[in-house]
Amino acid sequence: MQTLSTTTDTPFNRQIQVIRRDGSLTLLDVSRIRAVVNWACEGLDANPITLEAGLTTRLKNGVTTREIQDNLIGCALELCSPSDPDWRYVAGRLHIWNLWKDTLVSRGYQYEDYCQTVTSKVKSGQYDARLLKYTPDQLREAGSWINPQWDKDYDYAGAVLLTKRYLLPEELPQEALLSCALLLAVVEAPEKRMFWAQKFYKAIALRQISLATPILANLRIPNGSLSSCFIIGMDDNLENIFDTIKDAARISKNGGGVGVNVSRIRATGSWVMGKPNASGGVIPWIKLLNDTAIAVNQGGRRAGAITVSLDVWHLDILEFLEMQTENGDQRRKAYDIFPQLVISDEFMRRVRNCENWTLIDPYEVRVKLGIELSELWGEEFESAYQKIEASLDYELKLYKRINARELFKNIMRSQVETGMPYLWFKDTSNAANPNQHEGYIPGGNLCQESWSNVKPGELAHTCNLNSLNLSNLDWQDLPNICEIAVRILDNTIEITHPPFQASIDHNQRYRTIGVGVMGLADWLAKRRFSYSHLQEISNLFEDIGFYCTKTSMELSKERGAYPAFAGSSWSQGKLIGAKPVDWFLTHADDKQRWKELSEDIQKYGIRNSHITAIAPNTSSSLVQGCTASVLPCYSRFFYDKWAKGTVPIAPPFIKENFWFYPENKTLDQQIVVKAVATMQQWIDTGISMELMFNLNQGVYFPEEPARSLKAKDIFDTLMAAWEQGCKAIYYVRTVQRDSFQESEDACTACAN
Known part of the structure; x- marks a missing residue:
């Protein structure tokens, strides 16, 4: 095997010809490989010399630039460990570098001409023609918002999922996100369209808000259905x-x-x-x-x-x-x-x-x-x-x-x-339904977090989802980001193409949305909190519930209340979960604002009948670079089996906060139930709550090494979920001999 030389020009190097992506030949230039390695390691706790030493591709005549790049990715993944987790970001950057270079070869430019990208993709039928509501000057201005460096934020799992599942042919990540933002803002007043488009784009590109899979995958294509x-x-x-x-x-x-x-x-x-x-x-x-x-x-x-x-x-x-x-x-x-x-x-x-x-x-x-x-x-x-x-x-x-x-x-x-x-x-779910005056809810959705009234043949529950990425948010960010998240979803209702009439009618009558969250485990770890810090968790979700509900009220001022508002619990002054305002005056940390919000909703209405719902986000969280949903991470560090091998998975702050990430595979699920029940008070629809029971001996009972979980322990946990007000139980997982692994494709049909 030939490793990188410490010099950039040797007789050996001059003898090797490399096949570039466009098929042309060039002499091997080690300095170019070294430049890419340095770029991929920049700002990370990863030594580029270590990666160079691991390059084992045979540097012989006819080696391709892609073979060299893929070998570097493989080396970076092998170097990744709980003590050196940043190598997964190095691998992600190298994957993005491949995408950049492939795009340059196929269309002749990268991020330099966003207006041309939009024009050509609309012409070829790849992009929704509504993007041309923006003038060429506006598209060029929007293109100036793009920061290619944001592509470097993805680890390998996120970069691969983003490119495989969401990007169109000859499309770069920031182009996809910017195009989504522009389309989400297309229903805004013309004089405010660019203002909101930029706010949407930055929140999405900085991974403060995650768009649900149907929005991110279907929004740019003509006639796409965006509801989850x-x-x-x-x-x-x-x-x-x-x-x-x-x-x-x-x-x-x-x-x-x-x-x-x-x-x-x-x-x-x-x-x-x-x-x-x-x-x-x-x-x-x-x-x-x-x-x-x-x-x-x-x-x-x-x-x-x-x-x-x-x-x-x-x-x-x-x-x-x-x-x-x-x-x-x-x-x-x-x-x-x-x-x-x-x-x-x-x-x-x-x-x-x-x-x-x-x-x-x-x-x-x-x-x-x-x-x-x-x-x-x-x-x-x-x-x-x-x-x-x-x-x-x-x-x-x-x-x-x-x-x-x-x-x-x-x-x-x-x-x-x-x-x-x-x-x-x-x-529990119907008691929290604000639209009891018009019917009932028959059951839950695929991921057990979103539901509303259903009438066979007349109304089909339809909901549009996104999520706040708490790993990238501080407490002071919440008012602005909640406002953006709610506005994005209300706009989605206007631009989606529901698949049948009962869905169209429901979308317009109830305007159901679901702002969720992901990365709670990261948010807690950064602050050295645990899942037993119920007051801190309650305060966080009180703020999220308040700011999202307030935004929907403000949108009602601007655009009108949802058509079924009259007679709803909202119209009676009740708030999240159809609870009377007195409940909030007793249980809220900041009481007075809820009283004022109740009065404002009675006066101005509310735009959306259901506003918050927390999806599982199993795959979306990988793209977002955070832990999934509100649950503890399965393991602090593990390898997931994918089609092309194993991929390292770890929370974003694992190195500096290792012991503040509890592992769900060994965590008492009664703790999870109490935490979810605490959040549920401030979430007006549901929370995808998986429960995970470890059946190995001594896991929950260290004083009794021979004791393992019994059926009664599981029974007590399920009963506690009902008694404490949880609305649903999603999957029940079991761990035996530490064999459980998360699936990359878990629940990809809904929010993911």
């Missing part, structure tokens, strides 16, 4: 069933995550056209949704993603829990959907008290008792359910009695084995 989350309801008739499947396909085509509630569908053995024992139940329709997710593969990027929700009282619930197991009739299996249980408070109380629970057929209850049980929650549900149980054997024939705790054990067993079903707490 959808929920549709399936009614109990053939026409609506197939309309729902078609709508799910349309959503999946555009990269959205789909939630489908099937609780209205009659159970197995129910009546069809007056014939008893004719219905096949919910499973055959779920199987069709399963196959739709596979067939409509989001433009070839990945398989579709659909979560199917079923109320826990449905007679098919036991088969629903078994539909992803290997045994049984394979014709009644659905391995590619994500099952979700809709859980009532009454069920959880019976689980706690070890009481019986009744499974019923919604069709029989509808026909014989006139009750549409799927629409009910809270006291109305409890009253109707008591009436149903009093009618057993007299009017109702199709039912099953089961111990509630035994059913919950079946649910837990499935979660430990497969990570699912998700649990969505119906009463």
